[in-house]
Amino acid sequence: MSHQSLMHPICEFLQWDSDFFSLRIGKAIPNRVDLDTMSQIKNWCKNESIDCLYFLSDADDPVTTHLLLHHQFDLVDTRMTLERDLIILPPFEPSTTLRLAHEEDIPQLKQIAKHSYHHTRYYFDGRFPVERCDDLYATWIERSCQGYADAVWVATEDSGAVQGFITCSIHEMQGEIGLLGVASKYSGRGIGHQLVMRALSWLQEKGVKSVKVVTQGRNIPAQRLYQRTGFLSHSLRHWYHYWQVK
Ligand SMILES: CC(C)(COP(=O)(O)OP(=O)(O)OC[C@H]1O[C@@H](n2cnc3c(N)ncnc32)[C@H](O)[C@@H]1OP(=O)(O)O)[C@@H](O)C(=O)NCCC(=O)NCCS
Structure with missing residues (x-):
């Protein structure tokens, strides 16, 4: 070398x-x-x-x-970063319970995470075993609850069943949304919207002035949600995977 x-x-x-x-x-x-x-x-x-x-x-x-x-580098993802400033947030009245995650929520969160991220490059690539990809996101949400994220908010039913989650972090006063997921049986009911709004107000309460989130170019539902909650395109890059034939 x-x-x-x-x-x-x-x-x-x-x-x-x-x-x-x-x-x-x-x-x-x-x-x-x-x-x-x-x-x-x-x-x-x-x-x-x-x-x-x-x-x-x-x-x-x-x-x-x-x-x-x-x-022979394979294009596996268009990585979109969106950004929103936190100067003014619209008033928001949640219609479901939103609270910080507890340790006991982790099994339910992992279950949601396992089924939520099929848009990502690990699945799209086709060469990583699907069960390992599921486990990757289950591990990510578990670690987020154990301190990898600064806050994990969950939406729950009155019964206590977890409907979805969002993770937020702050790095040098820049807010970041990490993982967002809503269980498919609760989709289209505004749970994702409420989780994003809760994350935005939490970040604003911490004095953060802007927040970024990364999603996939092919993930239209997520982009629509972020656009509805005031995010604008910030930057775009492409992920490639190069598999070496040995
Ligand atoms: C993206 C995701 C979080 C959206 O969650 P959601 O709870 O379904 O989102 P919402 O219900 O707030 O919004 C979804 C749609 O339902 C509509 N909607 C919201 N409340 C509604 C209501 N009460 N009645 C009817 N429709 C409603 C929204 O307007 C939106 O419409 P659109 O499809 O035209 O954009 C969810 O699909 C998900 O978990 N996806 C997999 C993981 C992922 O992609 N995460 C983001 C990237 S990290």
């Missing part, structure tokens, strides 16, 4: 993802490539015996897009 590549590694090995999927998974650091960086990336994959490399690409560089295509 050259001195240069030690200073500025071209890719990173993702230990958590690798352990989770029992594969060797890495991520490219740059968001654009030319012929030289592409050959560095492919050499890194070969040297590290990588099975799958994630590449998050800028959407506005034709050279990058052509090279990725030419080198």
Whole structure:
């Protein structure tokens, strides 16, 4: 390995993802490539015996897009980031119970998460086992409740049954919505809308001035929900997966 590549590694090995999927998974650091960086990336994959490399690409560089295509990188997701400022929020009267999640909610939250994220790149790719993808989101919501997120709000029925959840975090006074999910039997009743509004007011109460959320270009229901609650497009990138034939 050259001195240069030690200073500025071209890719990173993702230990958590690798352990989770029992594969060797890495991520490219740059968001654009030319012929030289592409050959560095492919050499890194070969040297590290990588099975799958994630590449998050800028959407506005034709050279990058052509090279990725030419080198058998598969387009698996359009990553949309939306943003909303929190200066003024419309008045909102919830019609369901909204509260912070308790530890006892976790089994129900995991059940919802397992069935909610079929729009994401892990499922779309087709090479990750579906049950592992389900488990990925179940693990994510569990970890969110255990401190990975700053707050997890849940919507519940009077019986206590959990209808849906939303996770929020604050990084350097920038708000983020992480996971949002509504159980399919409760969809189309405004639960998603109420969860987003609750998250927005919680972030506003914390003094946060703007909030971002990431969703998939193919996830039209989520985009409509965020648009209805005042979010605007912020940025767009593409996720590619490169599977190395060994
Ligand atoms: C996206 C998601 C959270 C929406 O949740 P939801 O509770 O169904 O959302 P809402 O009920 O607030 O809005 C859905 C639709 O029902 C409509 N609606 C809301 N309340 C309604 C009511 N009382 N009567 C009739 N329709 C209603 C909304 O206007 C909206 O219409 P649209 O499809 O034309 O946009 C849910 O589909 C989901 O969990 N999807 C999978 C996970 C996901 O994609 N999460 C977001 C990305 S991280």
